[in-house]
Amino acid sequence: MTKGPHVSIRNLSVRLGGVQVLAGIDLDAAPGRVHCVVGPNGGGKTTLLRALLGQMPYDGEIAFEGEPGFVTGYAPQSLDLDRSLPLTVNDLMALMGQRRPAFLGRARATAQVQDAALGRLGLAGKGERLFGVLSGGERQRMLFAQALAPMPDLLVMDEPTSNMDEAGARLVESIVRDLRAQGSTILWVNHDWEQVRRVADDVTLLRGRVAARGAPAQVLERVAGEPA
Amino acid sequence: MSPVYDALRALMEWLAGHGALPNAFFLQFVANAVMASLLIGPLLGVLGTMVVVKRMAFFSQAIGNAALTGVSIGVLLGESNTSPYISMFGFCLIFGVVLRYTQQRTSLSSDVLIGVFLSISLAIGASLLLFVSARMNTHVLENIMFGSILTVNYGDLDLLGVVFFICMTLGGTFYNQMLLGSISPSLAEVRGAQVRVLEYAFVVLITIVTVACVKIVGAVLVEALLVVPAAAARNVSRSLREFVGYSVLFSTASCMLGIVMPMQFNIPIPSGGAIILVAAALFAVTAVLRNALGGFRVARPA
Numbered sequence: 001m002t003k004g005p006h007v008s009i010r011n012l013s014v015r016l017g018g019v020q021v022l023a024g025i026d027l028d029a030a031p032g033r034v035h036c037v038v039g040p041n042g043g044g045k046t047t048l049l050r051a052l053l054g055q056m057p058y059d060g061e062i063a064f065e066g067e068p069g070f071v072t073g074y075a076p077q078s079l080d081l082d083r084s085l086p087l088t089v090n091d092l093m094a095l096m097g098q099r100r101p102a103f104l105g106r107a108r109a110t111a112q113v114q115d116a117a118l119g120r121l122g123l124a125g126k127g128e129r130l131f132g133v134l135s136g137g138e139r140q141r142m143l144f145a146q147a148l149a150p151m152p153d154l155l156v157m158d159e160p161t162s163n164m165d166e167a168g169a170r171l172v173e174s175i176v177r178d179l180r181a182q183g184s185t186i187l188w189v190n191h192d193w194e195q196v197r198r199v200a201d202d203v204t205l206l207r208g209r210v211a212a213r214g215a216p217a218q219v220l221e222r223v224a225g226e227p228a
Numbered sequence: 229m230s231p232v233y234d235a236l237r238a239l240m241e242w243l244a245g246h247g248a249l250p251n252a253f254f255l256q257f258v259a260n261a262v263m264a265s266l267l268i269g270p271l272l273g274v275l276g277t278m279v280v281v282k283r284m285a286f287f288s289q290a291i292g293n294a295a296l297t298g299v300s301i302g303v304l305l306g307e308s309n310t311s312p313y314i315s316m317f318g319f320c321l322i323f324g325v326v327l328r329y330t331q332q333r334t335s336l337s338s339d340v341l342i343g344v345f346l347s348i349s350l351a352i353g354a355s356l357l358l359f360v361s362a363r364m365n366t367h368v369l370e371n372i373m374f375g376s377i378l379t380v381n382y383g384d385l386d387l388l389g390v391v392f393f394i395c396m397t398l399g400g401t402f403y404n405q406m407l408l409g410s411i412s413p414s415l416a417e418v419r420g421a422q423v424r425v426l427e428y429a430f431v432v433l434i435t436i437v438t439v440a441c442v443k444i445v446g447a448v449l450v451e452a453l454l455v456v457p458a459a460a461a462r463n464v465s466r467s468l469r470e471f472v473g474y475s476v477l478f479s480t481a482s483c484m485l486g487i488v489m490p491m492q493f494n495i496p497i498p499s500g501g502a503i504i505l506v507a508a509a510l511f512a513v514t515a516v517l518r519n520a521l522g523g524f525r526v527a528r529p530a
Contacts, residue, residue: 017335053414055423074418081411085281086465094404094468095411096419101403103277103472130466156418 004031004153004185005066007052012060014047021047022058023209029202031066034176034186036196036216039206045189048206049158052187064154073152075144075160083132089118089142090127096146110149117148121171136163144172155179157188161195173199193220229389233382236263252491260385261377261444261487261499267388268441268453269480271395275437276458277468277475278403278430282410285455286339287327290346291434292451294323295442297353299372303360309368310379313387316447317439323349324431332424375446375500377487384443391440395433406430444483446500456507457482463514482507 007029014022022044029035037045050056053074064070081087087095093114094102106114118124121141131139144160155176161169169192176186176199190196196203196216203219205212212222237259244253252258279288295316302315327345331338361369371379399406405421406429413423434454441450461474486503489495495502 050414054417055414072418074415076412076415079411079415082281082283084462086462086467086471087281088467091468095408096404096415098404099401101400102407103403103468105469128467 003066003183004155005064005070006030007154007185007187008061008063008065009048009052010061010063012048012051012058012062014044014051014056014058016047021208022051022206025060025206025210027204027210027213029185029187031185032180032183033201034180034188034199035202035204036188036190036200037204037206038190038193038196038219039211043206044208045206046158049156049187049189052156066153070153071150072154072156073147075147075155075157077143077159077162078139079131079143081131085132087131088128089123089131089134090114092131092142093118093127093146093149097149114146114149117145118142120148120175121145122168137165137168140164141168141171144175148175151182152179152184154185155187157186157190159189159191162191169195196220229386230382233260233263233385250488250492252488255491257378257380258487258491260380260382262484263385264380264388264444265480265483265487267385267392268444269483270476271392271437272441272453273457273461273476273479274399274403274472275395275433276454276479277461277472278399278406279434279454280458280462281407282430284430284434285451286342287324288434288451288454290327290342290349291320291324291431292438292447292449293346293353294320294349295438295447295450296373297323297349297356299442299447300353300356300360303363304356309364310371311384311443312372313439316442317435320435320438321432324435325428328427328431332427370498371446372442373446373448373500374498375442375444375449375503377444377499380443388440391436395437398429399433402426402429444487444499445503446498449500449504452504453479453482453507456504456511460507460511460514463511463518478507478510482510 009025009027012022012025025048037048039045047056051058052062090106091102094106097110097114098107100107118127121144123138123141123145134142140160140163147155161172173195180186197220200216203214203216204210205219205223212219237256240249240253240259240262243249244251279285298316298319299312301319302312303309305315307315323345327342331341334341405416406426408419409416409421409423409426416423438450441453445453457478458475460478461471465471465474482503485506487499490497490502
């Protein structure tokens with residue numbers, strides 16, 4: 001059984017172009033729990049993830065407590081990619097999962113794991129498809145699949161189901177529950193309150209600062225009537 | 229490396245003598261230029277795919293044009309008229325690094341910023357050319373700007389060999405991370421890439437290649453050879469493997485044909501211009517093919 005790290009964020013602040021985007025954020029994501037971060041557009045959710053992933057300078061402290069060498073998976077909402085480029089699903093999986101140049105083909109060691117992850121998301125046999133011709137939902141399935149190859153101890157997600165159909169979203173929820181049961185730590189930026197209610201153990205509502213935190217029902221009650 | 233070059237040249241002469249290659253291969257400078265193009269073609273072919281995916285064509289063009297200013301500075305500082313490598317490399321590197329640094333710290337869009345830097349660099353170069361032209365033959369200047377196969381010697385081939393090795397090693401090792409860093413920096417960081425470091429490493433790669441290829445293609449046109457073959461390859465590719473493969477093929481073919489055809493058919497144009505025209509013709513053909521075959525955007529059966 002894997003055991004994810006305990007993610008501890010203390011007094012995190014981020015300024016962008018002279019604007020305070022995040023101020024005094026405290027957040028804990030524990031192993032074996034799903035922590036959802038919700039909030040309005042511009043509330044700082046993606047900025048928080050970028051700081052966590054080392055893409056943004058910040059004040060404060062971000063610590064990962066647990067066994068060293070844990071595997072982090074990240075499922076972005078989308079890729080900044082020209083969709084007319086001749087890149088197949090397998091090409092992108094190779095770019096993300098191996099050292100050998102992707103144009104030389106996928107490494108045998110990682111190909112099996114990647115195929116299994118793609119199969120789990122219903123993309124078996126679609127490895128040779130061009131990424132640009134996939135539907136929005138299929139692209140998100142692929143982006144989620146790559147985060148599972150290899151299986152992560154810490155899974156960070158930025159609205160991974162925003163373009164998926166109901167079946168796809170339910171599939172992702174099911175996999176997240178499996179990961180939680182295996183002891184992985186899951187941090188999920190989410191806009192869908194119904195989904196949050198179904199899968200989250202802990203919720204943090206961000207509005208540039210922590211506006212509320214607790215169990216999904218508690219936070220939902222606190223913001224009842226307000227847009228998420 | 230001279231014995232290797234001599235052996236290759238002897239082989240080309242032998243093949244030309246038996247009608248397998250055009251008569252131009254009897255000329256030593258043509259043989260030297262062809263050997264150079266066998267190194268340049270694959271190098272630019274692979275790097276070109278990175279330039280296209282990273283959407284850095286304009287950035288690369290700016291670095292290429294900065295070479296012109298570097299040459300002017302070098303000649304003024306007393307470097308060799310025909311091989312002002314140090315000043316060219318130095319100026320292009322400073323130009324590229326400062327441009328990249330500024331890009332990361334401004335809200336200006338990339339194309340506007342590159343346009344500003346490119347204009348400044350060209351203005352400096354054009355101003356310095358006035359002084360440089362008084363010190364050197366105009367034809368030498370033309371050679372630097374548009375390439376000349378007459379000036380390629382064994383020393384240049386040695387330099388190209390070293391550059392080929394460095395770029396293929398660095399580019400091969402970090403190919404995936406460099407591409408991923410431009411598609412999703414956060415994902416690249418999670419996968420262990422130092423995205424910012426790799427962005428600067430890519431600038432260094434482009435600079436090294438620009439300087440190394442300037443004799444064959446010329447300072448003004450060298451970046452076109454990074455972009456046009458890769459763009460042509462993109463037209464007819466359905467996977468990354470095909471993309472890189474065709475790009476290498478088109479780049480190498482452009483260099484070879486651009487060198488040999490003017491000699492064979494007595495067309496008095498500089499090698500740089502001829503090479504880019506061949507590449508452009510390949511681009512036109514592949515664009516028509518892409519259109520005729522439905523853009524290759526239809527997914528293949530799973």
